[in-house]
Amino acid sequence: MNTTRLFTALALTLAAAGSAMAQEATYDYPQTAPSAVSRAAVKADLQQARADGSLMVTELDYQKAAPLRSTLTREAVKAQTLAAIASGELQALNHDSNGVEVRTARPTNKAMGMGTATAPAAMRHGG
Numbered sequence: 594m595n596t597t598r599l600f601t602a603l604a605l606t607l608a609a610a611g612s613a614m615a616q617e618a619t620y621d622y623p624q625t626a627p628s629a630v631s632r633a634a635v636k637a638d639l640q641q642a643r644a645d646g647s648l649m650v651t652e653l654d655y656q657k658a659a660p661l662r663s664t665l666t667r668e669a670v671k672a673q674t675l676a677a678i679a680s681g682e683l684q685a686l687n688h689d690s691n692g693v694e695v696r697t698a699r700p701t702n703k704a705m706g707m708g709t710a711t712a713p714a715a716m717r718h719g720g
Contacts, residue, residue, distance in 0.1 A: 642648040663670070677683040 639648070667672075674683070677686075
């Protein structure tokens with residue numbers, strides 16, 4: 594009998610929750626406010642403020658500068674890059690701060706002291 598009451602209570606709870614979630618979503622669009630000043634009057638006020646210097650300058654006004662242009666040629670940039678690689682400066686710039694080393698070239702077997710063979714002879718012949 595207790596299980597019947599439990600299932601009935603659970604069913605009623607789920608039904609109530611389902612009906613509460615089934616409401617239609619609505620959005621109240623913003624309404625335009627009527628203006629007491631005409632467009633021509635606003636433009637005249639703007640021109641007056643620009644003329645007398647009372648127009649507020651914002652950070653957007655400073656972002657109108659021309660984009661930066663390089664003074665170097667492509668060949669000069671390539672030469673600087675090759676010089677940075679040769680001097681190790683590029684390796685230092687690519688070095689991770691947590692101690693992980695970034696390698697720019699894969700070492701060969703000879704550079705690792707392994708000669709030309711990559712595996713012992715016994716392993717090459719399968720036993």
